[in-house]
Amino acid sequence: MKVSVLALTGTTLALALACATLIQQLQAERIHAQAEATLRRQWEDRFRESVRARPAPLPISPLPATNAPGAQQDHASPLHRDDGRPPDSWWSRFLDRLATRDGHAQLLAEQLLYVRRRNPDLAKELHLTHDEENQVLAAEAEQMLKGQARMARCRMDPACDPKSVWSYWEQEKNPVRDLLGAEKFPEYEQYQKTVSDRLQVRELRSRLDAANGLSDEQAEALVAAMRDERDQFETEARETGRSMSYFGSMIGVMATSQASGPEPPSDAEVLDSAQDFASRLRKRAADVLTAEQMRQFVAIQDEQLTQVKMSLRQRADARASGQ
Numbered sequence: 033m034k035v036s037v038l039a040l041t042g043t044t045l046a047l048a049l050a051c052a053t054l055i056q057q058l059q060a061e062r063i064h065a066q067a068e069a070t071l072r073r074q075w076e077d078r079f080r081e082s083v084r085a086r087p088a089p090l091p092i093s094p095l096p097a098t099n100a101p102g103a104q105q106d107h108a109s110p111l112h113r114d115d116g117r118p119p120d121s122w123w124s125r126f127l128d129r130l131a132t133r134d135g136h137a138q139l140l141a142e143q144l145l146y147v148r149r150r151n152p153d154l155a156k157e158l159h160l161t162h163d164e165e166n167q168v169l170a171a172e173a174e175q176m177l178k179g180q181a182r183m184a185r186c187r188m189d190p191a192c193d194p195k196s197v198w199s200y201w202e203q204e205k206n207p208v209r210d211l212l213g214a215e216k217f218p219e220y221e222q223y224q225k226t227v228s229d230r231l232q233v234r235e236l237r238s239r240l241d242a243a244n245g246l247s248d249e250q251a252e253a254l255v256a257a258m259r260d261e262r263d264q265f266e267t268e269a270r271e272t273g274r275s276m277s278y279f280g281s282m283i284g285v286m287a288t289s290q291a292s293g294p295e296p297p298s299d300a301e302v303l304d305s306a307q308d309f310a311s312r313l314r315k316r317a318a319d320v321l322t323a324e325q326m327r328q329f330v331a332i333q334d335e336q337l338t339q340v341k342m343s344l345r346q347r348a349d350a351r352a353s354g355q
Contacts, residue, residue, distance in 0.1 A: 123184045130181055143173035149282070150227060152234065157223050158216060168220070171207040229258040232284030236329055244324040257316040262287055265309055279306065279340045286310065286336045299344040306340045 129135035147169045155165040179197070186192035209217045233254055237246050246254075269276055269289035279286045288305035290297035310333045317329050 121188075123187050126184050127181065127188070130177075130184075136177075140173055140177055143176050144169060147172050147176070150231065153230065154223065158212075158219055164211070167211050168208055171211055175207065226255050226259050228280060228285040229255045229262075231282060232258070232332060235283040235332055236325070239328045239331075240325060244322065246321075246325060250320055250325075253320045254317060257320060258313055261312050261316045262309075265289065265312065277302070279336070279343055281336070281339060283332055284336055286340055288340075299348060302344060303337075303340060306337060310337055 182197045233251050274289040275292045277288050286306045287309045
């Protein structure tokens with residue numbers, strides 16, 4: 033299955049990645065392109081970066097009981113649709129599925145598979161036991177599903193301002209905060225800020241043979257360098273009044289900045305910014321990697337830029353067809 037590449041936005045990768053799951057399916061269903069663009073812009077103010085590619089099946093721990101209080105929060109009768117939108121839209125079908133016990137359990141299982149895929153070293157970095165890791169990932173999966181449900185309901189309601197969804201975000205982090213405690217929760221938040229970089233490092237390691245393997249020291253240095261460069265890129269954008277967007281997949285994230293204004297940026301502006309960001313990352317990576325490691329790193333970056341072009345082309349085609 034080809035990886036869909038999406039413009040991603042925000043400050044917290046956890047929910048951004050879950051949002052990308054929704055957007056990927058929206059594209060498949062060819063939902064109105066403007067709804068997709070609006071959703072991306074709303075994520076931009078709240079969630080950091082990331083992406084969605086369908087993960088391969090992974091072993092999972094038992095899910096929380098669906099009759100638990102937390103699991104019941106998003107169980108509801110199918111949404112009453114009186115806004116004139118097609119009753120078979122993706123949003124409404126998602127909510128109808130979520131409204132059933134079996135549907136909720138299946139969606140939650142999919143989220144848990146996903147958070148396991150994108151947090152492979154969570155236990156190691158936060159020094160968690162196996163049981164503690166399972167509890168945190170289950171809480172994060174439930175949190176993502178609730179965020180998706182709120183956004184879906186908002187998108188089905190013409191009177192809803194998507195920005196209102198984010199007022200719930202801080203309270204949604206409470207389960208993870210309660211599990212980790214006041215001392216360890218900041219470590220979790222810092223870890224989440226480097227998830228996209230860790231995904232790229234993991235992909236790089238998978239492409240290297242034993243003779244050119246990436247050491248743990250190199251891996252951490254590369255994560256830190258990429259994170260630092262992205263922070264600088266974002267700071268420069270803020271200082272010049274530019275807005276940020278993100279394109280990504282399960283092999284990493286490509287950041288772009290563009291002039292703020294009522295009109296969306298041109299595809300050429302977005303692509304030029306992505307290429308500039310990639311060039312900056314390559315310069316930082318060259319200080320850490322060997323020649324062969326660098327060759328593979330550049331190959332990953334080239335693939336990401338190709339995916340950005342594909343995404344821009346899809347959006348242009350959607351606009352041309354009036355969708």
